[in-house]
Amino acid sequence: MRYCIVGAGFSGAIMARALAEAGHKVLLLDERPHVAGNCHTSRDGETGVMVHRFGPHIFHTADERAWTYINRFGVMKPYVNRVKAQSQGRIYSLPINLMTINQFFGTTLRPDEARQFIAARADQSITAPQSFEEQALSMIGPELYRAFFHGYTKKQWGVSPTELPASILNRLPVRFNYDDNYFSHPWQGMPQDGYTAIIENILKAEGIELRLGQSFETVDERFAHVFYTGPIDRYFSYSLGRLGYRTLDFEAFVADGDYQGTAVMNYCDETVPYTRITEHKHFAPWEQDRFTRTVCFREYSRQAGADDVPYYPIRQVGEKALLTRYIERARATPGVSFMGRLGTYRYLDMDVTISEALAASDRVLDIARQGGVI
Numbered sequence: 541m542r543y544c545i546v547g548a549g550f551s552g553a554i555m556a557r558a559l560a561e562a563g564h565k566v567l568l569l570d571e572r573p574h575v576a577g578n579c580h581t582s583r584d585g586e587t588g589v590m591v592h593r594f595g596p597h598i599f600h601t602a603d604e605r606a607w608t609y610i611n612r613f614g615v616m617k618p619y620v621n622r623v624k625a626q627s628q629g630r631i632y633s634l635p636i637n638l639m640t641i642n643q644f645f646g647t648t649l650r651p652d653e654a655r656q657f658i659a660a661r662a663d664q665s666i667t668a669p670q671s672f673e674e675q676a677l678s679m680i681g682p683e684l685y686r687a688f689f690h691g692y693t694k695k696q697w698g699v700s701p702t703e704l705p706a707s708i709l710n711r712l713p714v715r716f717n718y719d720d721n722y723f724s725h726p727w728q729g730m731p732q733d734g735y736t737a738i739i740e741n742i743l744k745a746e747g748i749e750l751r752l753g754q755s756f757e758t759v760d761e762r763f764a765h766v767f768y769t770g771p772i773d774r775y776f777s778y779s780l781g782r783l784g785y786r787t788l789d790f791e792a793f794v795a796d797g798d799y800q801g802t803a804v805m806n807y808c809d810e811t812v813p814y815t816r817i818t819e820h821k822h823f824a825p826w827e828q829d830r831f832t833r834t835v836c837f838r839e840y841s842r843q844a845g846a847d848d849v850p851y852y853p854i855r856q857v858g859e860k861a862l863l864t865r866y867i868e869r870a871r872a873t874p875g876v877s878f879m880g881r882l883g884t885y886r887y888l889d890m891d892v893t894i895s896e897a898l899a900a901s902d903r904v905l906d907i908a909r910q911g912g913v914i
């Protein structure tokens with residue numbers, strides 16, 4: 541019997557490749573008409589620009605295995621994510637660094653001075669921050685929090701930052717030097733030919749049948765095991781209720797030349813309805829000068845409805861309790877493993893998805909070699 545993998549994103553593709561290389565037969569399904577899930581990239585027909593169809597994905601990692609793996613299937617070009625932000629009519633650099641602090645407060649502080657200056661503004665009475673807001677106030681104080689985080693976070697997540705976990709803010713550093721690299725990981729890059737080409741290359745292995753445009757629910761075949769990377773609640777027909785997601789709407793527009801001079805411009809004020817504008821040719825700096833026109837996305841975030849593409853797991857208290865019940869159901873379901881962002885309902889960066897899929901495929905192949913049940 542062959543294996544079935546549901547979903548042709550990184551998790552599914554990596555598992556399919558590992559099984560195929562070990563001599564197994566695999567049916568890989570994806571109901572969308574393309575591989576690569578939300579990392580899907582394709583060239584815009586009008587301008588030729590490589591477009592991240594479901595929003596920008598920048599690869600960064602501290603895991604050498606994930607970095608080596610992605611480099612095996614495509615050329616990764618050097619790329620450093622440097623984000624700009626508009627707040628209260630001015631442009632700043634993100635993540636918050638010495639340039640941001642000095643421009644915002646009109647100061648000329650050096651690193652140690654800035655550290656003291658921000659410490660004096662931070663709310664020292666919050667010793668164990670519980671929410672996003674408490675975490676921000678205890679780290680950077682009210683002025684920077686209001687300017688860069690309060691409005692943006694409300695737009696992004698649709699709830700007050702007092703109701704969000706502190707962990708969301710921990711994704712971003714605060715730097716007391718002029719390093720404006722958005723990420724702190726040692727490896728960072730962009731695939732020369734886009735993410736879709738990387739996934740297609742991973743899937744070039746004998747023994748993998750790829751079927752696009754077909755959902756798992758419509759397949760009538762028995763499998764040795766199913767690796768399911770779709771939404772965990774959907775697998776159980778939402779019988780316990782729906783897990784909440786944020787979805788994104790992109791308002792695409794084409795302009796002449798260079799629209800905003802950079803790849804990502806965040807709009808931190810609550811009065812602006814979108815969270816950011818991304819300009820896709822700047823995600824490929826090695827080829828950006830080739831294009832006389834440019835493709836931009838205005839990005840809006842909202843609660844996902846039943847037919848919307850799920851992006852960000854919300855993971856508030858209610859969802860976490862529901863997730864626990866679905867995980868119990870999943871553990872009690874023999875013959876199926878749940879993987880990836882949707883299968884485990886966690887907000888995973890691409891590198892973590894790759895690392896976890898590689899670790900999972902190691903375990904699966906070990907078990908298969910010993911003739912055991914996965």
Ligand code: UDP
Pocket residue numbers: 625634688689690692693696708709711712806808
């Ligand atoms: N954030 C913000 N203002 C910004 C950028 C980020 O308030 O200009 C907040 C927002 O809540 C976001 C979180 O910081 O979800 C983490 O930022 P990151 O860039 O990692 O966002 P993501 O990758 O989740 O879009």
